[in-house]
Amino acid sequence: MGQQEGYADDVVKGFIIWSIVWGLVAVLLGVLISLQLAWPQLNFPPYFTYGRLRPIHTNAGIFGWGIGSFMAFFFYITQRLTRTRLWSPKLARFQLCLFNVVIALAAITLAMGMNRSKEYAELEWPVALLVVVLWVIFSVNIIMTIVKRREEQMYISLWYIMAALVGVAVLYLVNNVGIPISLTKSYSAYAGANDANVQWWYGHNAVAMVLTAPPLALFYYFLPKSTGVPIYSHRMGVIAFWSLIFMYLWTGAHHLLWTPVPDWVQTLAMAFSIMLIAPSWGAVFNGYFSMNGQWHQMRDNYLVKFLIFGITFYGLQTLQGPSQAVRTFSGFIHYTDWVPGHVHMGTLGWVSLVLFASIYYIFPRLYGREIYSVGMVNLHFWLAVIGQLIFSISMWIAGVQQAAMLHATNPDGSLHYSFMETMIELYPYWHARAFGGVIYFASLLVFIYNLIKTATSGKPAPVAARP
Amino acid sequence: MLEKKPIIFLLLATATILIGTMITMVAPFKWINDPKLKIAEVKPYTPLQLEGRDIYIREGCNNCHTQTVRPLLADVERYGDYSKVGEFVYDQPFLWGSRRTGPDLARIGGKYPDAWHYKHMADPQSMVPRSNMPKYAFLQRPLDTALTSRKMKALHFPYTPADIEALKGKTELDAMVAYMQKLGSDIPWRKAAQAAVIGELKNPYQEDKTVLAEGKAIYDKECAQCHGKELQGEIGPSLADIDKPDAEVFRITYGGLPAGGMPAFGDALGKDKVWKVVNYIKYHQRR
Ligand code: HEM
Ligand code: HEM
Numbered sequence: 001m002g003q004q005e006g007y008a009d010d011v012v013k014g015f016i017i018w019s020i021v022w023g024l025v026a027v028l029l030g031v032l033i034s035l036q037l038a039w040p041q042l043n044f045p046p047y048f049t050y051g052r053l054r055p056i057h058t059n060a061g062i063f064g065w066g067i068g069s070f071m072a073f074f075f076y077i078t079q080r081l082t083r084t085r086l087w088s089p090k091l092a093r094f095q096l097c098l099f100n101v102v103i104a105l106a107a108i109t110l111a112m113g114m115n116r117s118k119e120y121a122e123l124e125w126p127v128a129l130l131v132v133v134l135w136v137i138f139s140v141n142i143i144m145t146i147v148k149r150r151e152e153q154m155y156i157s158l159w160y161i162m163a164a165l166v167g168v169a170v171l172y173l174v175n176n177v178g179i180p181i182s183l184t185k186s187y188s189a190y191a192g193a194n195d196a197n198v199q200w201w202y203g204h205n206a207v208a209m210v211l212t213a214p215p216l217a218l219f220y221y222f223l224p225k226s227t228g229v230p231i232y233s234h235r236m237g238v239i240a241f242w243s244l245i246f247m248y249l250w251t252g253a254h255h256l257l258w259t260p261v262p263d264w265v266q267t268l269a270m271a272f273s274i275m276l277i278a279p280s281w282g283a284v285f286n287g288y289f290s291m292n293g294q295w296h297q298m299r300d301n302y303l304v305k306f307l308i309f310g311i312t313f314y315g316l317q318t319l320q321g322p323s324q325a326v327r328t329f330s331g332f333i334h335y336t337d338w339v340p341g342h343v344h345m346g347t348l349g350w351v352s353l354v355l356f357a358s359i360y361y362i363f364p365r366l367y368g369r370e371i372y373s374v375g376m377v378n379l380h381f382w383l384a385v386i387g388q389l390i391f392s393i394s395m396w397i398a399g400v401q402q403a404a405m406l407h408a409t410n411p412d413g414s415l416h417y418s419f420m421e422t423m424i425e426l427y428p429y430w431h432a433r434a435f436g437g438v439i440y441f442a443s444l445l446v447f448i449y450n451l452i453k454t455a456t457s458g459k460p461a462p463v464a465a466r467p
Numbered sequence: 468m469l470e471k472k473p474i475i476f477l478l479l480a481t482a483t484i485l486i487g488t489m490i491t492m493v494a495p496f497k498w499i500n501d502p503k504l505k506i507a508e509v510k511p512y513t514p515l516q517l518e519g520r521d522i523y524i525r526e527g528c529n530n531c532h533t534q535t536v537r538p539l540l541a542d543v544e545r546y547g548d549y550s551k552v553g554e555f556v557y558d559q560p561f562l563w564g565s566r567r568t569g570p571d572l573a574r575i576g577g578k579y580p581d582a583w584h585y586k587h588m589a590d591p592q593s594m595v596p597r598s599n600m601p602k603y604a605f606l607q608r609p610l611d612t613a614l615t616s617r618k619m620k621a622l623h624f625p626y627t628p629a630d631i632e633a634l635k636g637k638t639e640l641d642a643m644v645a646y647m648q649k650l651g652s653d654i655p656w657r658k659a660a661q662a663a664v665i666g667e668l669k670n671p672y673q674e675d676k677t678v679l680a681e682g683k684a685i686y687d688k689e690c691a692q693c694h695g696k697e698l699q700g701e702i703g704p705s706l707a708d709i710d711k712p713d714a715e716v717f718r719i720t721y722g723g724l725p726a727g728g729m730p731a732f733g734d735a736l737g738k739d740k741v742w743k744v745v746n747y748i749k750y751h752q753r754r
Contacts (some may be wrong), residue, residue, distance in 0.1 A: 143473065248487070259556070260554075
């Protein structure tokens with residue numbers, strides 16, 4: 001199979017390499033902004049202040065690293081699940097160029113202060129338009145490949161892929177509607193509480209359609225590939241899929257609890273967030289049960305280790321998320337460091353671990369070689385997990401401590417601490433997070449070194465193991 | 468069946484995500500736009516304030532500052548009256564934010580005098596030594612007003628050519644401070660909050676030297692940035708020779724003098740700490 005069958009894999013390579021580059025940028029910027037919070041003298045106005053760099057960090061992470069590698073894997077997986085060559089490899093190569101142009105433009109324009117201010121939809125309208133073009137040609141290519149497929153059945157992974165394609169399109173278009181003033185400035189078309197509600201309908205479902213559905217597509221594909229046994233229950237996958245994409249859209253307002261958005265919207269969001277535990281854990285159990293009789297592979301097979309740790313972080317994430325969506329708990333931890341703790345368990349734990357596994361699976365195959373060093377893979381794994389845990393755990397403690405201090409009152413009902421008294425307590429945690437970030441960054445260097453060595457001097461793999 | 472029909476599958480998936488969308492994203496427009504929720508006192512931004520707001524967006528201040536006060540004790544006592552839907556009708560985009568690395572700014576308007584903001588924006592650490600807010604001294608550059616009229620028109624905010632003319636010679640920092648002072652101050656919540664202040668007004672620590680150190684600590688943290696380390700005065704007047712009775716100094720500190728730029732410390736410090744700082748000021752003066 002593989003090249004012999006004529007799958008278009010060069011572009012897959014291209015996307016993987018570039019997504020890793022942007023991932024490295026995201027993590028470097030993450031380390032930089034975490035240092036800036038601890039040592040404000042590291043702000044270099046006007047271009048390199050925390051306020052301008054934080055959106056570049058999130059965009060490089062979600063769009064550069066996340067979406068970039070999902071593009072690679074959607075191309076890879078779709079071709080194989082449909083047993084069909086990509087509809088237009090030429091279009092895909094153009095897409096790769098456009099993708100890099102867009103991410104570079106995003107970084108430059110954000111540093112210059114061209115920013116719509118809505119989280120994860122910061123890009124000003126000319127760049128946002130390019131994103132739309134990018135998404136349209138991507139979707140057309142994938143969907144046309146599926147339409148003219150040679151394998152009649154569509155496996156679960158394709159479902160998640162298709163849902164992500166339409167989901168992102170709808171969300172992005174609606175939340176980006178604006179009133180252009182000039183090439184570099186526009187205003188949101190919605191005002192006040194309406195704008196907030198549209199934004200978080202978008203923001204939370206960006207989590208669903210970018211940070212949940214695509215990694216699940218990868219998980220459902222690469223877990224059986226790695227273990228060699230099929231997924232435990234197709235049926236459970238089906239039920240989990242439909243209920244997941246149904247419920248997610250109701251939950252945006254859990255980012256807006258206690259704000260002026262109507263109460264009933266908040267209450268619905270709270271209820272649906274709790275219900276979301278079911279489909280989320282449907283996927284987690286499906287993963288765990290697929291390991292029945294295979295648990296020894298956690299030791300012997302590094303791919304399985306990445307995937308199972310990844311789905312475990314996903315499981316924790318989807319328990320923590322609903323708890324944050326409960327009004328009383330939100331009143332406590334909302335706006336504190338607890339939330340970045342949640343975010344990075346998801347992005348560094350769940351999303352990135354699944355991506356690492358997937359890259360380790362296909363990269364040697366694309367180059368027809370064996371992985372250069374399994375020892376380094378394990379080193380990468382442990383550094384990444386430890387770095388992430390230091391990050392998340394220190395932020396959870398920081399969040400709870402600050403929340404407790406902010407809410408502490410004196411016997412006469414006045415507040416016990418001023419804002420600054422609560423904030424200076426955070427510095428040690430911010431130091432810890434920066435340290436965790438540096439460890440994570442080191443893990444990436446090991447990862448990249450190992451891949452370069454694999455591509456240049458890995459042992460040629462036996463033909464049977466090729467894709 | 469579905470597993471073999473990609474186009475039908477796509478349509479069905481789209482329909483599925485549109486149900487929640489219609490109910491929780493489209494329908495609320497009707498509730499939020501309810502004319503009953505309008506607040507007559509809330510006014511659109513002036514050209515200067517709007518430019519300030521755009522600089523706020525450009526600099527990404529919303530990455531560290533929120534702009535909604537929740538109806539929770541910890542929020543209301545710290546930041547002021549909770550936020551109402553009607554206060555945001557001119558906010559395109561909204562700037563509620565998601566992370567409070569710094570304090571909420573929904574009601575920063577009128578909390579400090581302009582001079583405080585100028586000094587703080589240029590060098591936050593000079594006022595609040597352990598702040599991690601970046602220095603924004605570079606905002607002391609001329610304001611670009613090329614697009615101002617177009618912005619005002621696009622948002623349907625009223626303005627006159629004279630307003631635009633008046634922007635000549637303003638700096639970006641002027642615009643930012645004008646925006647800060649407008650935030651949350653359209654509704655007269657400060658007056659309402661102030662009325663509820665007074666209790667019995669007898670200094671419980673009179674001649675009690677044991678609490679002086681504590682009073683000084685509070686003074687250094689809360690008051691020195693405006694009244695000077697040695698009470699010599701800076702943004703606020705000198706307190707070194709204040710000749711007002713204890714009760715009056717307490718009243719001013721507790722309830723503030725909003726018109727003159729003296730913040731109220733009642734909610735943030737509570738009676739006991741306010742008395743301690745009053746005690747410190749009066750003792751300092753008697754020396
Ligand atoms: C280990 C490297 C990383 C470090 C040190 C880091 C650090 C940070 C810091 C300091 C913040 C701001 C938190 C705050 O507002 O208080 C942040 C926010 C964020 N980061 Fe990272 N980051 C890292 C990796 C990543 C990656 C790889 C992704 C995406 C795939 C990512 C996605 C995000 C997102 C979405 C936010 C916004 C969170 C929110 O609004 O609450 N980060 N990060
Ligand atoms: C059942 C699933 C989940 C629920 C109910 C949920 C719930 C929540 C809630 C309530 C918040 C807001 C916290 C606050 O600001 O007070 C939040 C923030 C966030 N969550 Fe989750 N979460 C879930 C899964 C995930 C997953 C799998 C990821 C993947 C990375 C993720 C990424 C994020 C991000 C990036 C934010 C920060 C948004 C921002 O403030 O900018 N969540 N989540």
